[in-house]
Every structure is written in C-alpha cells, then in structure tokens.
Amino acid sequence: MNYDYIVVGAGMGGLGAALNLAFNNKKVLVLEKNSLPGGVVTTFKRGRFEFDVALYDLMDYGNDEHVGSLQRLFNKYNLGVEVKPIPYNIRIKSIDDNFDEVIKGEIDDWILRLEELYRGSMSTFRSLLPVLKEIHEALMALKKGRKNLEKDFPNFIKYLDYNAIDALVDLNIPSKTINVLGYLWMEIGSPLKKLNFIDFAECLYKYIFKRPVGLANKNIDLALKMVNRLEELGGKIYYRSLVVEIRDNNDKKEVVLSDGTIYKAKEVICDLSERYVLKNLIKKDYPEAQAKENARTLSMNGLVVYLGLNKSYQDLRLYNYRYYQFQNLNSVTNIKSMKKLSHHTIEAIVPNIINENASPKNTTILVLKTLYLNDAWNGVNKDNYYQIKETLANELIEEFEQAFNIDIKEYIEEIDIATPFTFARYTNSINGCMFGAMRLGYDNSIHRLLSYEDERILHLSFVGGSSLLGSGVDNAFYSGYYITEKLLNERGED
Numbered sequence: 402m403n404y405d406y407i408v409v410g411a412g413m414g415g416l417g418a419a420l421n422l423a424f425n426n427k428k429v430l431v432l433e434k435n436s437l438p439g440g441v442v443t444t445f446k447r448g449r450f451e452f453d454v455a456l457y458d459l460m461d462y463g464n465d466e467h468v469g470s471l472q473r474l475f476n477k478y479n480l481g482v483e484v485k486p487i488p489y490n491i492r493i494k495s496i497d498d499n500f501d502e503v504i505k506g507e508i509d510d511w512i513l514r515l516e517e518l519y520r521g522s523m524s525t526f527r528s529l530l531p532v533l534k535e536i537h538e539a540l541m542a543l544k545k546g547r548k549n550l551e552k553d554f555p556n557f558i559k560y561l562d563y564n565a566i567d568a569l570v571d572l573n574i575p576s577k578t579i580n581v582l583g584y585l586w587m588e589i590g591s592p593l594k595k596l597n598f599i600d601f602a603e604c605l606y607k608y609i610f611k612r613p614v615g616l617a618n619k620n621i622d623l624a625l626k627m628v629n630r631l632e633e634l635g636g637k638i639y640y641r642s643l644v645v646e647i648r649d650n651n652d653k654k655e656v657v658l659s660d661g662t663i664y665k666a667k668e669v670i671c672d673l674s675e676r677y678v679l680k681n682l683i684k685k686d687y688p689e690a691q692a693k694e695n696a697r698t699l700s701m702n703g704l705v706v707y708l709g710l711n712k713s714y715q716d717l718r719l720y721n722y723r724y725y726q727f728q729n730l731n732s733v734t735n736i737k738s739m740k741k742l743s744h745h746t747i748e749a750i751v752p753n754i755i756n757e758n759a760s761p762k763n764t765t766i767l768v769l770k771t772l773y774l775n776d777a778w779n780g781v782n783k784d785n786y787y788q789i790k791e792t793l794a795n796e797l798i799e800e801f802e803q804a805f806n807i808d809i810k811e812y813i814e815e816i817d818i819a820t821p822f823t824f825a826r827y828t829n830s831i832n833g834c835m836f837g838a839m840r841l842g843y844d845n846s847i848h849r850l851l852s853y854e855d856e857r858i859l860h861l862s863f864v865g866g867s868s869l870l871g872s873g874v875d876n877a878f879y880s881g882y883y884i885t886e887k888l889l890n891e892r893g894e895d
C-alpha cells in the first residue's frame with residue numbers, strides 16, 4: 402500500500418505530525434507498536450483508580466489573554482479538549498539550604514515573597530519579564546522563517562550563546578533567586594550552568610504568562626481524541642505494528658514491520674529518537690550522524706510510584722498540587738546527587754487538587770517521582786531488579802512522608818511502580834530516558850532549529866520530545882506541526 406507519509410510512533414509528536422498532514426489532505430498512515438495511542442501520554446487502571454502516566458502540566462496552552470500554540474492547534478483541528486487551570490500551588494523544600502516555601506497565588510505574590518527572602522529580587526525580576534517576552538517573540542519569528550532578528554530583538558541576539566546562570570547574573574538577578582527559579586529545570590534534570598538561556602527563558606515565559614493547565618479528563622482521552630480526529634480526516638493508524646526497518650527504494654521509502662509487512666511512502670516521519678533509529682531501524686552506516694548523536698547528552702531517567710490512597714486529599718493534608726524536595730537548590734550539585742540510586746530528590750503531584758474527579762470520592766491519587774542520571778541503573782540486572790525497585794519505591798514513600806510530615810503508607814490501596822526499564826520497554830526510549838536528548842550547550846533548540854536541514858539522515862524527519870524543540874507535550878506536539886509544515890512547503894504543498 403502506498404501513502405504520502407508514514408509516521409512511526411503515535412506519541413504526541415507522531416500524532417501532531419499525522420493530524421497536520423491529514424488536515425492538509427495527505428494520505429497518512431501511523432504505525433504504532435503498542436495497542437494504544439499517546440506514547441507516555443496514556444492511562445492505566447488498577448482497582449478503582451485510573452492513573453495518568455505522564456501529563457500533569459500542559460504548557461503553552463495558555464489562556465484567553467495569552468493564547469498558546471497548543472490551544473491554537475487544538476482549535477484548528479477541532480479536538481474539543483477540555484482543560485483546567487493550574488494555580489501556582491507548589492511546595493519546594495531544599496535540605497541543605499533549609500528552604501521550605503509554598504509558591505502560591507499570582508505572579509506578583511511570588512515576586513513579593515522572593516523580595517522578602519532575597520532583597521533585590523523584585524526590581525530585577527520585573528525587568529526580566531520584558532526580556533522573556535522579547536525572546537519569546539524572537540523565537541516565534543525564527544520559527545516563521547524570519548532571518549534578520551538583530552534590529553527588533555537585541556536581547557535575543559545578545560543572550561543566544563549564554564548559559565542560564567551567566568545570563569541571569571548579567572541581568573542582576575540575585576544568586577539565591579536564580580537557584581529558586583532553577584527548580585523548574587531540575588524537574589527535568591538540566592543544570593542551569595549548561596542550559597542555554599534562550600531555552601530557559603522560553604520555558605519561564607510560558608510558565609509565567611501562559612500558565613500551565615491540566616486536562617479535565619484522563620491522558621488517554623487526549624490521545625484518543627487526536628486519533629478520532631485523524632481518522633475523520635482520512636488518516637489511518639495501525640496498532641501492534643512494530644517497525645523494524647526503514648529503507649530507501651528508488652524514490653520511495655519502505656517501512657518494514659516485524660511480521661514482514663512493507664508499507665511505502667514518499668516520506669517517513671519518526672516519533673523516535675535519532676539514536677534509536679540509527680541503531681535499530683537503518684541498516685546502513687551514517688558515521689557522521691552517529692558521531693553527532695553520540696555527542697548528545699541523554700536526559701534523566703526515573704522511578705515513578707503511582708499511589709491510590711483511600712482517603713481524601715483534604716483528610717491526608719495534601720494541600721499542594723506539586724511538592725518538591727531537593728538535596729539543594731544549586732542545580733549543578735543537586736543533579737550530581739542523582740548519580741546514586743538512593744537520593745533525596747522527590748517530586749510529587751496530587752491531581753485531585755485541580756480535578757475533583759481524578760479519583761473516586763474520598764480517595765486521592767499521589768504520584769511520586771525521582772530522577773536519575775542515565776547510568777545510575779547500570780548495576781541493576783534481572784536478579785536484583787525487583788528487590789531494588791521495591792526498596793527504592795519504599796524509600797521514596799518514606800522520604801516523602803518525612804519531608805512533608807504527611808502519613809500516606811497506611812492509606813495505600815493501589816500501588817504501581819515504573820522504572821527506566823518500564824519506559825524503555827513501552828516507548829523504546831534509550832535507557833528509559835524521559836525527556837529525550839537534553840538541550841545543553843550547543844545542542845539547544847535554536848541550534849537544532851537552524852541546523853535541521855543540514856543534519857538530516859536519509860531525508861528522514863524527526864518529531865517528538867527527542868527532536869528539535871525538546872521534551873514536553875507542548876514541544877512534542879508542536880514539533881509534529883512544525884516539521885510537517887516544512888515538508889509541505891518543501892514540496893510546494895499547502
């Protein structure tokens with residue numbers, strides 16, 4: 402069977418690409434190895450609880466005042482996605498810094514509190530806001546293909562090659578305030594010293610102006626809505642279709658499944674990391690591309706403990722949407738502590754805070770997560786896996802109880818534990834890494850956007866959290882749109 406485009410993988414990136422192609426009347430086929438769409442944006446059931454695997458904060462959706470790219474795309478495809486605003490309601494603790502604060506209210510409350518803690522924060526933070534806005538606008542212009550940015554966006558040009566710390570120091574933000582801002586990035590394990598300032602600024606811009614939202618329904622509903630719309634637009638999706646090879650045959654690409662079936666298309670779009678594709682799906686060697694890929698830093702992997710608790714969040718005193726505990730607020734040293742399997746970095750989410758229907762009445766879902774540097778799990782093998790997994794989950798629960806003085810153990814009705822091996826098996830991410838290749842040093846999203854054309858292998862296109870714009874559902878989905886728009890334009894197709 403011949404198609405215009407084949408998309409390998411039905412994660413957010415793949416579905417973003419397929420929807421845009423089908424919307425533009427292209428004949429598109431999505432091949433997905435699992436039985437459900439969405440990749441990590443999915444839901445599983447244990448007893449009377451339905452747990453969302455990944456998506457809790459949807460960035461770049463925005464609001465009426467600041468409409469985000471995602472909202473625009475969801476509306477364009479008429480997906481009918483319902484969202485709930487997420488209030489700033491985050492408790493952050495840092496052991497070494499003796500720091501324990503709740504970020505609550507509006508951005509101005511936040512700034513006032515920072516000023517009380519660290520003098521000088523208010524005026525400098527306020528002067529940072531227009532810089533964030535300028536950088537955001539420059540990025541939008543760049544994505545639209547504008548070449549000359551110097552005149553209108555001097556800060557964008559100035560800070561293009563700065564790391565986040567150096568830029569924030571240059572902008573006179575007090576060092577302790579910088580550390581507090583760093584928590585956003587510790588969540589995905591990027592040290593501010595290596596993170597490009599433009600990537601940092603864009604994330605902070607979305608966080609402050611567009612505010613994250615949550616889904617009113619479960620993760621899987623979002624993925625299914627996308628698939629339903631894709632099919633309405635004439636696109637096709639085949640599940641349980643593991644792609645094992647992609648090859649060139651004259652002017653066509655051939656995509657081979659594990660059962661030997663071959664599908665043909667003019668173009669193939671991969672919702673997979675380039676590293677996985679180079680290693681597993683292309684039989685030919687591409688030494689330059691391989692060398693470039695090996696030079697990239699894979700993001701963290703992690704342990705996630707999904708808990709169904711048989712008490713309401715009010716009775717459990719779980720009043721915050723998110724909880725964080727770090728060893729310390731210096732992102733560089735904190736991230737180093739993630740080399741060991743046992744450490745004190747905890748992230749917790751209580752979805753019931755924004756959504757009363759997240760679990761049955763008088764119950765609560767609590768998701769605990771801790772991250773690891775990529776090789777932390779190297780010593781784990783089939784003999785010690787189950788014991789290590791259970792020990793670490795137990796430690797995480799106990800540390801959460803201790804850190805926030807909240808009892809949860811005796812109220813656990815359901816528990817499920819996902820390790821790097823779980824994620825690697827489900828999505829084929831290398832080492833189970835959760836956030837693709839980190840946007841560090843020169844491998845930042847600006848560089849990726851500018852060098853995309855020169856670095857293509859086999860004329861394949863890549864979308865999703867490992868591609869141009871980095872991880873996050875917003876970036877993954879938008880990358881699908883962005884890349885397919887480029888392909889349609891290249892072919893002179895609207």
Ligand SMILES: Cc1cc2nc3c(=O)[nH]c(=O)nc-3n(C[C@H](O)[C@H](O)[C@H](O)COP(=O)(O)OP(=O)(O)OC[C@H]3O[C@@H](n4cnc5c(N)ncnc54)[C@H](O)[C@@H]3O)c2cc1C
Pocket residue numbers: 409410411412413414415432433434435438439440441442454455456457458459460642643644645672673705824827828829830835836864865866867871872873874875877
């Ligand atoms: C625990 C966790 C929490 C997160 N929380 C958030 C959050 O709150 N907000 C946010 O914005 N982001 C969050 N993220 C990140 C975000 O979910 C991801 O960046 C994004 O969903 C990645 O989408 P993707 O399309 O790149 O990849 P994936 O979701 O990995 O999808 C890839 C798809 O390709 C399929 N596939 C792989 N190999 C093959 C093959 N050979 N043949 C056929 N199919 C194949 C896989 O089965 C999968 O369906 C979180 C991630 C994790 C893991």
